[in-house]
Amino acid sequence: MLIKTKMLLSAAEQEEAQSELDLLRQSLVERQRKEAMEQIRVAIGVLEPRNEIGRCLFTKDPEPLRREKGYRYRHEPVDLLRALDTIAERNARVLPPPTMNFKGIVGKEPYPVSRKAGEVLRQLLLRGIERLKNLFKGNKSRSEIVATFLAVLDLCKTNSVTLEDDISGENPNVRLLDQKKAEEVT
Amino acid sequence: MERTESQRAIEAILFAAGERVEVSRLSMALELDEVEIIAAADALADDYAFERRGVRILRLDKGYQMVSSGEMADFVTKALETRKPPKLSASQLEALTIIAYYQPATKAMVEQIRGVDSSYSVSALMNKKLIEEAGRLNVPGRPIQYRTTPDFLRTFGLGSLEELPPIEKISFGEPIVEEPVAAQEPASAQEEG
Incomplete structure (x- = not known):
């Protein structure tokens, strides 16, 4: 019908027909709305008196839930030990790791050779001469032993001390050569 | 009319709940079929209405709610110093x-x-x-x-x-x-x- 109408009518007539169609639709919608609203008003007429009665009905709030007093769970004595272990483990995690863990990565600072040379000189100033192996007595670490050995070599090189072989040749004497120089150094 | 144990239980639940309680919830709490719950609750509600009690039990869709009697509204508002809800515009x-x-x-x-x-x-x-x-x-x-x-x-x-x-x-x-x-x-x- 629409296609036929458009074919038969001119442009102006088509526009007029379209606007009339729109008006028709609007009036139809408006009539539907009025009919629906009329029905709603009928329902309101029945519901409104019932609302007057409904407004007189009071309700109460739910009763608050009362929590049971006291502890409701059950435990074994071993649970306390487990809890203590967990606490100790957690505390251990918080603390920094012990230095033993880094022993392979971070080495100890080597014993300074210069300090050991001073100690050797002080020892020789007291006695003048000392057995080589006695100089190593009291050394607490491998680094200190190495430092003692290097210190004796350095002192020999600087002509501060000299080594004198004993009969066996296993434990030579270390003799102080320049006492004044040794006193200046120490 | 003698009340059964289920009716007494429904009465207590509705009072404590205050708000509407669904039939399914009553059925779960009392371990009874919903049909039995509805029969017991309806009988209780009729009982209250017949005796014109100060509280009533209303059936609202698939649930029940305990409310005060509409006839006693004036006494309730006076005692609680409250007002009825306003009318809808x-x-x-x-x-x-x-x-x-x-x-x-x-x-x-x-x-x-x-x-x-x-x-x-x-x-x-x-x-x-x-x-x-x-x-x-x-x-x-x-x-x-x-x-x-x-x-x-x-x-x-x-x-x-x-x-x-x-x-x-x-x-x-x-x-x-x-x-x-x-x-x-x-x-x-x-x-x-």
């Missing part, structure tokens, strides 16, 4: 009635039938808990749909929506596809994706 009544008959209904539908803006009326009804949100309509804009609550049934003395006075509902245009409620939205969104 004409515009709120119209909006509520439209939603009750055309639910789930959008605000646009309410405005289409009334012919005026209904934003304030709809929000007022939401605040009074006479209507609640019921998902969104699957159209551009995804407007919120509204439906009535059990408080609406209590306020208007209705046991269910079937007890609404019959009217001739007008169809406005082509039916619009309704979207499922919010809980199912992600599944439908994934399907459309």
Whole structure:
């Protein structure tokens, strides 16, 4: 019908027909709305008196839930030990790791050779001469032993001390050569 | 009329709950069938009405609620120094009635039938808990749909929506596809994706 109408009518007539169609639709919608609203008003007429009665009905709030007093769970004595272990483990995690863990990565600072040379000189100033192996007595670490050995070599090189072989040749004497120089150094 | 143990239990539960309690919940608590619960609760409600007790039990859709008797309203308001809830205005009544008959209904539908803006009326009804949100309509804009609550049934003395006075509902245009409620939205969104 629409296609036929458009074919038969001119442009102006088509526009007029379209606007009339729109008006028709609007009036139809408006009539539907009025009919629906009329029905709603009928329902309101029945519901409104019932609302007057409904407004007189009071309700109460739910009763608050009362929590049971006291502890409701059950435990074994071993649970306390487990809890203590967990606490100790957690505390251990918080603390920094012990230095033993880094022993392979971070080495100890080597014993300074210069300090050991001073100690050797002080020892020789007291006695003048000392057995080589006695100089190593009291050394607490491998680094200190190495430092003692290097210190004796350095002192020999600087002509501060000299080594004198004993009969066996296993434990030579270390003799102080320049006492004044040794006193200046120490 | 001698009360059975189940009736006494229903009485205690409804009193403590204050709000509406569904039949399924009563059935779970009392370990009885829903049919038995309904029979016991209806008998109790009739008992209260027959004896004109100060409290009544109302059946609201698939649940029950204990309320004070309407006849004693004046004494209640005097004792508690409170007032009855205010009347609904004409515009709120119209909006509520439209939603009750055309639910789930959008605000646009309410405005289409009334012919005026209904934003304030709809929000007022939401605040009074006479209507609640019921998902969104699957159209551009995804407007919120509204439906009535059990408080609406209590306020208007209705046991269910079937007890609404019959009217001739007008169809406005082509039916619009309704979207499922919010809980199912992600599944439908994934399907459309």
